[in-house]
Amino acid sequence: MNVCPLLLALLPTTPAQPGAPAILPKPVHLAVGAGSPFEITRNTVLVAPSDLEGARLLQTMLATGAGLHLPTAHRTNSHGWIRFQKAPAGTIKAEGYTLHVTHDGIAVHYADQGGSVNAVETLRQLLPPAIEASHPSGTSHWTVPAVDVEDAPRFPWRGMHLDVSRHFFPAAFIKKYIDYLALMKMNVFHWHLVDDGGWRLQIDKYPKLTEVGAWRYGITTDWDQSRLRFDPSSGLPKYGGFYTKAEVRDIVKYAAARNVTIVPEIEMPGHAMPVFAAYPELGCKNQPKADLTGQPDTNVYCAGSESTYRFIENVLDEVMALFPSKWIHIGGDEVDKRFWKACPVCQDRIKKEGLKNEEELQSYFVRRIDKYLASKGRRLIGWDEILEGGLAKGATVMSWRGIDGGIAAAKAGHDVVMSPTSHAYFDASNTSQTTEHVYTFDPVPPALNATEAKHVLGGQANVWTEWIPTTQRVEYMIFPRIAAMSEVLWSPKEGRDVNEFLSRLSSIYERLDRLGANYYLPAPRVKTNALLFIDHAQVSVIEEKKMPGSIRYTLDGSAPTAKSKLYAGPITIDRKGTVTFAFVNQAGHAGSTTTVECAPSDPGVPSNLIRGWNVAYYEGSWTQTPDYSKLTPIKEAVSTTVDLAQRAREDNFALHFAGYFKAGTEGLYRFALTSDDGSWLKIGGLSVVNNDGTHPPTTREGSIWLPRGFFPIEVGYFQAAEAKSLSLSVQAPGANSIGPADPFILHAGS
Numbered sequence: 001m002n003v004c005p006l007l008l009a010l011l012p013t014t015p016a017q018p019g020a021p022a023i024l025p026k027p028v029h030l031a032v033g034a035g036s037p038f039e040i041t042r043n044t045v046l047v048a049p050s051d052l053e054g055a056r057l058l059q060t061m062l063a064t065g066a067g068l069h070l071p072t073a074h075r076t077n078s079h080g081w082i083r084f085q086k087a088p089a090g091t092i093k094a095e096g097y098t099l100h101v102t103h104d105g106i107a108v109h110y111a112d113q114g115g116s117v118n119a120v121e122t123l124r125q126l127l128p129p130a131i132e133a134s135h136p137s138g139t140s141h142w143t144v145p146a147v148d149v150e151d152a153p154r155f156p157w158r159g160m161h162l163d164v165s166r167h168f169f170p171a172a173f174i175k176k177y178i179d180y181l182a183l184m185k186m187n188v189f190h191w192h193l194v195d196d197g198g199w200r201l202q203i204d205k206y207p208k209l210t211e212v213g214a215w216r217y218g219i220t221t222d223w224d225q226s227r228l229r230f231d232p233s234s235g236l237p238k239y240g241g242f243y244t245k246a247e248v249r250d251i252v253k254y255a256a257a258r259n260v261t262i263v264p265e266i267e268m269p270g271h272a273m274p275v276f277a278a279y280p281e282l283g284c285k286n287q288p289k290a291d292l293t294g295q296p297d298t299n300v301y302c303a304g305s306e307s308t309y310r311f312i313e314n315v316l317d318e319v320m321a322l323f324p325s326k327w328i329h330i331g332g333d334e335v336d337k338r339f340w341k342a343c344p345v346c347q348d349r350i351k352k353e354g355l356k357n358e359e360e361l362q363s364y365f366v367r368r369i370d371k372y373l374a375s376k377g378r379r380l381i382g383w384d385e386i387l388e389g390g391l392a393k394g395a396t397v398m399s400w401r402g403i404d405g406g407i408a409a410a411k412a413g414h415d416v417v418m419s420p421t422s423h424a425y426f427d428a429s430n431t432s433q434t435t436e437h438v439y440t441f442d443p444v445p446p447a448l449n450a451t452e453a454k455h456v457l458g459g460q461a462n463v464w465t466e467w468i469p470t471t472q473r474v475e476y477m478i479f480p481r482i483a484a485m486s487e488v489l490w491s492p493k494e495g496r497d498v499n500e501f502l503s504r505l506s507s508i509y510e511r512l513d514r515l516g517a518n519y520y521l522p523a524p525r526v527k528t529n530a531l532l533f534i535d536h537a538q539v540s541v542i543e544e545k546k547m548p549g550s551i552r553y554t555l556d557g558s559a560p561t562a563k564s565k566l567y568a569g570p571i572t573i574d575r576k577g578t579v580t581f582a583f584v585n586q587a588g589h590a591g592s593t594t595t596v597e598c599a600p601s602d603p604g605v606p607s608n609l610i611r612g613w614n615v616a617y618y619e620g621s622w623t624q625t626p627d628y629s630k631l632t633p634i635k636e637a638v639s640t641t642v643d644l645a646q647r648a649r650e651d652n653f654a655l656h657f658a659g660y661f662k663a664g665t666e667g668l669y670r671f672a673l674t675s676d677d678g679s680w681l682k683i684g685g686l687s688v689v690n691n692d693g694t695h696p697p698t699t700r701e702g703s704i705w706l707p708r709g710f711f712p713i714e715v716g717y718f719q720a721a722e723a724k725s726l727s728l729s730v731q732a733p734g735a736n737s738i739g740p741a742d743p744f745i746l747h748a749g750s
Contacts, residue, residue: 004465006037007554010553011050012439014205017253019032020032020147020407021125021126021145021147022125022503022504022505022506023122023125023126023186023489023504023509024125024483024486024504024507025149025184025185025483025486025487025489025491025503026487026489026490026491026496026504027085027122027149027151027491028150028151028152028216028491028492029041029148029149029150029151030148030149031145031147031148031149031246032145032146032147033101033102033145033146033147033148034146035099035102035103035143035146035515036103036146036365037103037143037144037146038080038101038102038103038104038143038144038146039080039141039142039144040062040066040068040070040080040082040142040143040144041068041079041080041142042068042082043079044057044068044070044079044081044082044105045070045071045072045076045079045080045081045082045636046059046070046071046072046073046081046082046691047072047073047074047075047081047082047083047084048072048074048082048084049084049086050072052084052113052590053113053116053118053256053257053258053259054084054108054110054115054116054117054119054120055116055120056257057117057120057258058070058120058123058258059084060682061124062131062142062436062696064133065130065131065132065133065247066085066131066142068084068142070364074103074319076104079232080104080105080535081104081105081106082105082106082108083105083106083107083108083109083110083146084108084109084110084116084119085107085110086109086110087109087110087111087115087701091111092109092110092111092115092151092152093111093152093153094111094112094114094115094134094152094153094156095112095114095115095118095152095153095156095187095259096110096111096115096118096130096150096151096152096153096716097109097110097111097115097116097118097119097122097149097151097152098119098148098149098150099119099122099123099128099147099148099149099151100147100148100149101144101145101147101148101474102146103146106123106144106581107124109311110323111152111645112667113259114187114259115152116490117182117257117258118151118153118185118259119151121183122149122151123144123184123186124183125143125507125511126144126145126147127144127220128142128143129395129510129513129514130510130514131514132514132515133502133514144632145453152371153185153187153489153490154458154489154490154491154492154493155456155457155489155490156187156442156457156458157187157188157414157417157457157458157459157460157489158186158187158188158458158459158460158462158489158490159186159187159188159189159263159417159419159459159460159461160177160180160188160189160190160191160461160463160478160482160485161189161190161191161192161461161462161463161506162174162177162179162184162189162190162191162192162463162465162474163192163417163458163462163463163464164191164192164193164200164465165195165196165197165198165199165200165267165465165467166195166197166198166223166465166466166468167195167197167221167240167465167469167470168198168200168214168239168240168242168467169471169474170241170471171243171247171250171251173471173474174191174243174251175251175254176187176750177474178251178254178257178258178260179515179690180475180479180482180517181258181260181482182258182259182260182480183511184482184483184485184486185486185490186260186482186485186486186683187259187260187261188260188261188262188263188460189255189260189261189262189263189264189614190263190265190329190460190462191262191263191264192205192265192267192329193243193264193265193266193272194265194266194267194272194274194275194331195271195272195331196225196243196271196272196273196274196299197216197219197223197265197273197274197730198213198215198216198240198242198274199213199214199242199274199275199278199724200214200216200241200243201242201243201247201248201264201266201319201322202242202244202248203315203318204245204318205231205314205318206277206279206313206314206315208278208280209275209278209279209315210242211278212230212274212277212278213230213274213275213277213278214240214241214242214274215230215232215238215239215240215241216228216229216230216238216239216240216274217230217231217232217234217236217237217238217239217294217714218234218236218237218467219239219293219609220237220239221239221469221470222417222469223345223466224471226291227292227295228273228295229292229293229294229295230273230274230278230294230295230296231293231294231295232610233294234293234625235292237746240405240637245322248323249322249324250689252322252324253740256324261325261326262323262325263325263327263329263381264319264322264323264325264328264329265329265330265331266315266316266319266328266329266330266331267330267331268301268312268330268332268365268369269273269300269301269303269332269335269362269365270299270300270301270331270332270333270334270335270336271299271331271333271334272299272300272301273295273296273298273299274296275301276296276297276298276299277294277296277697279311280296280306280694281307282295282301282302282305282307282311283297283298283300283301283302283339284298284300284301284302284304284339284340284342284343284345284346285302285344285345285427286337286342286343286344287342287343293730298339299336300335300336300337300339300340301365301744302343302345302346303346303349303361303362303364303365304340304343304345304346304347304348304349304350305345307427309368309372312369313372316328316369316373316376316421317376320373320376320378321621324528325378326378326379327378327379327380327381327396328353328373328379328380328381329381329382329398330366330380330381330382330386331382331383332362332366332382332383332385332386333382333383333384333385333387333400335362335385337358337361337362338627339537340358340361341358344359346361349361349364356433357389357390359388360389360390361389362385362386362388362389363386363388363389363390363391363392364391365390365392366386366391366395367393369390369392370392370393370394370395373394376395376471379394379395379396379399380392380394380395380396381395381396381398381417382395382396382397382398383397383398383400383440384397384398384399384400384401384405384406387405387408387409387738388686391409391412391414394415395407395414396414396416396457397413397415397417398416398417398419398422398460399416399417399418399419399420400419400421400424400425400462401420401421402420402421402422403418403420403445404422406418406445406456407445407447407448409441410448410452410453410455410457411448411452412453412624413455415455415456415457415462416456416457416675417456417457417458417459418443418444418456418458418459418460419459419460419461419462419486420441422441422568423437423438423440423441424438424441424459424460424462424485425461425462425464426459426461426463426477426478426481426482427462427463427464427465427466427468427477427553429591430477430481430520430522430592431522433481433482434481435483435484435502435505436484436498436502437462438481438484438485438488439484439487439488439496439498439501440498441459441486441488441679442483442493443456443458443459443488443489444456458489459488459489459538461478461481461482461485463478464727465478472518473518475517475518475519476518476519476520479510479512479514479517479520480505480508480509480516480519480520481520482592483505483508484505484742487501502538502546503546504696506546506547509548509585510548510586513548513585513586513587515627516548516587516590519589520591520592521543521547521548521549521582521583521585521589521590521591522547522583522590522591523581523582523593524541524542524544524551524582524583524589524591524594525541525542525544525582525591525594526539526540526541526542526581526594526596526701527540527542527668527703527705528596528668528704528705529594529595529596529597529702529703529704530596530597530598530683530684530686530687530688530693530702530703530704530705531573531596531597531598531686531704531705532598532599532600532601532603532683532684532686532704532705532706532707532711533573533598533599533601533705533707534600534601534603534707535574535600536572536573536574537572537598537705537720538570538571538572538573539570539571539573539575539576539579539596539598540571541567541581541594543654544583548580548585548586549581549584549585549586550566550567550583551566551567551580551581551582551584552564552565552566552581552582552584552590553565553567553571553579553580554579555577555578555579555581556577556578557577557578557580557595558580559580559582559590559593560580560581560582560584560590560593561584561588561590562584562590564582567581570701573598573601574600575600576598576599576600578595578596578597579595579596580593580594580595580596581593581594581595581596582594597686597687598686599684599685601707601709601711602685603663603706603707603708603709603710603711604685604709604710605709605710606622606660606710609660609710610638611640612638612639612640612659613638613639613640613641613642613657613658613659613715614636614638614640614657614658614659615636615637615639615646615648615649615655615656615657616635616636616655616656616658617634617635617636617637617646617648617653617654617655618630618633618634618653618654618655618656619631619634619648619649619652619653619654620653620654621680622652622654622718622720623693623694623720624678624693624718625678625679625680625692625716625717625718626654626716626718628654628656628700628716631654631707633656634648635648639657642657642715642726642727642728643726644724644725644726645718646691647719650724651719651720651721651722651724652720652721653719654716654717654718654719655715655716655717655718655726656714656715656716656717657713657714657715657717658712658713658714658718659712660710660711660712660713661683661706661710661711661712661713662709663706663707663708663709663710663711664708664732665708665732665733665734666706666707666708666733667705667706667732667733667734668703668704668705668733669703669704669705669706669730669731670701670702670703670730670731671688671689671701671702671703671704671725671729671730671731672689672699672700672701672729672730672731673689673691673699673701673702673715673728674691674698674699674725674726675691675695675697675698675717675727676696676697676698676723676724676725676726676729677693677694677718677719677720677724678691678692678693678694678695678717678718679691679692679715679716679717679718679726680692680715680716681702681713681714681715682713682716683704683706683711683712683713683714684704684712684715685712686748687702687703688702688703688704689701689702690710691704694720696723697725715728
């Protein structure tokens with residue numbers, strides 16, 4: 001194959017050909033060859049420079065997964081070959097490659113070390129998933145389909161973040177996490193090593209950072225920011241850990257061999273509680289005492305003290321000696337400036353430097369750190385709060401509070417990494433931030449012109465671990481969303497199609513099973529989550545295509561397992577119960593569950609019906625809707641709508657609505673319940689919508705299958721404080737729109 005100049009960054013992806021192999025992220029160009037596949041055998045030779053990381057990675061993969069130890073050679077032979085050749089300078093974009101597979105062999109041309117690794121990661125996905133086994137699987141034929149691939153990334157920063165401060169994960173898992181990044185051609189690992197939850201990096205000059213700051217007491221696998229303490233005399237369970245310098249050096253080397261740069265984050269000037277547990281003199285003066293013994297009085301460095309800057313510079317010297325990354329992340333987010341307002345040393349600094357306020361004091365702090373890092377040949381990167389008070393000259397902004405900070409920085413000529421909460425926070429649930437939603441992310445906002453857009457280095461997904469205490473849960477939160485993010489950051493924007501992406505996504509699951517990775521499986525879809533019937537009914541799921549494993553179910557409300565009944569079609573129900581469905585994959589892992597509550601019901605017409613609800617009003621303080629059967633209402637009334645008109649005060653009250661719902665036709669009724677704070681909807685005693693708990697205005701939907709007739713209906717609601725709202729809507733069978741539920745509500749009474 002002749003290598004020609006490639007402007008891969010400007011080319012749209014080619015449409016998928018019928019029978020084309022599924023590659024993630026989608027290559028810029030992939031064409032199916034006309035010839036037969038190439039088979040890798042013990043006679044296949046490897047032709048490559050001895051120091052080429054991609055070739056080393058391929059050798060390890062084939063030896064580990066296939067038991068094939070490829071001999072090296074200086075030239076190709078007639079028994080088959082895999083040849084790596086560096087492309088002429090300028091012909092392939094950085095990290096790019098071409099891959100040409102014929103019956104005779106595999107030819108790889110690469111731009112650089114990263115390009116050789118990315119070529120192997122594509123070749124990995126062209127091989128059978130059995131290659132992921134940790135020992136030879138017995139597969140005798142390792143074939144690669146005949147293809148032509150031309151590929152290079154859209155963005156130079158394709159990042160994944162992991163917070164190890166809230167919950168510490170061992171070095172072996174960090175390597176596994178890096179493997180996942182490499183599989184998806186992600187090239188930046190943002191290692192969040194320091195936060196209020198613990199200090200995770202050995203620093204020789206300040207040993208108490210790990211002796212004290214790496215261990216907290218009482219808050220273990222759960223999370224409560226207000227109860228963090230670093231007091232071994234507390235008698236509470238000890239929790240934490242840190243990475244030695246030897247472990248870090250090993251991990252950095254491991255990542256580099258897989259084209260992954262590690263960007264360490266040493267949080268400052270806030271979110272540094274373990275620092276002040278170890279060295280309280282670095283905190284501000286004139287601070288209130290903490291509520292708990294062993295809890296530092298502050299989590300913010302004193303920005304006025306020279307000793308603060310000497311400490312940080314000494315720490316950064318040791319950090320830079322470990323991490324060769326161009327960028328050092330300093331955090332800079334969510335700084336509680338009330339500490340600086342009350343600190344005489346900080347106020348003196350503001351006056352001495354001619355600063356206007358605490359926002360400019362933060363800018364002063366960031367500029368000093370930026371200048372120090374620049375003197376060492378490094379660049380500062382921080383969350384978008386570093387814009388406050390003015391941005392340091394050489395700083396790069398990581399925009400997380402939406403994209404506005406990134407837009408402002410790019411317009412001002414600063415480099416930007418887009419990482420907004422809307423698309424890139426993988427600590428959000430898989431249902432609130434779906435894989436499909438992540439796929440819609442574009443790091444370059446329309447507000448930027450072509451010159452400004454060049455400052456967008458790329459994007460990153462973040463995994464904050466307050467509620468992710470285990471390595472299995474980390475995997476569950478990143479897969480399969482990392483595949484969507486990788487394609488957003490690697491493949492050209494033009495030609496991307498979410499449905500085509502989802503069809504390729506199915507190829508990853510068996511590979512993940514072989515790797516032993518946990519991953520999110522969606523709950524099976526059902527037509528209704530509640531069902532009332534007269535004699536019997538059938539419960540069924542909406543079949544999903546290309547999902548891993550099979551659907552299994554239980555009839556007693558328990559979560560399905562690999563031993564539960566296999567779903568093979570509609571299930572007949574003739575008594576009250578709960579049917580629970582889940583996908584169970586080949587490894588026996590069960591995904592999220594879907595339940596259908598079923599009950600027989602008498603749809604007879606009650607006597608003395610009038611329009612309206614019976615509304616009972618209660619007062620008290622709750623965080624969930626109360627048990628109304630244990631309360632005495634302060635007043636009762638009749639209302640024609642579900643609203644808050646019957647309240648007697650603004651906060652700390654509850655309402656209970658009861659009546660009958662008229663189902664004019666048999667079929668599926670869909671309800672939408674909106675509330676601030678919590679609420680729920682029940683019909684015939686079955687839960688249809690659960691919107692409980694303290695939260696801002698939130699709408700949740702649910703559905704129920706009803707025969708014709710009248711059925712008891714209830715709405716529960718409570719209000720804690722501040723904003724409040726409540727409304728209920730319904731969509732009847734065959735209706736095209738949803739409307740107020742009230743016209744269908746009848747009230748039993750005089």
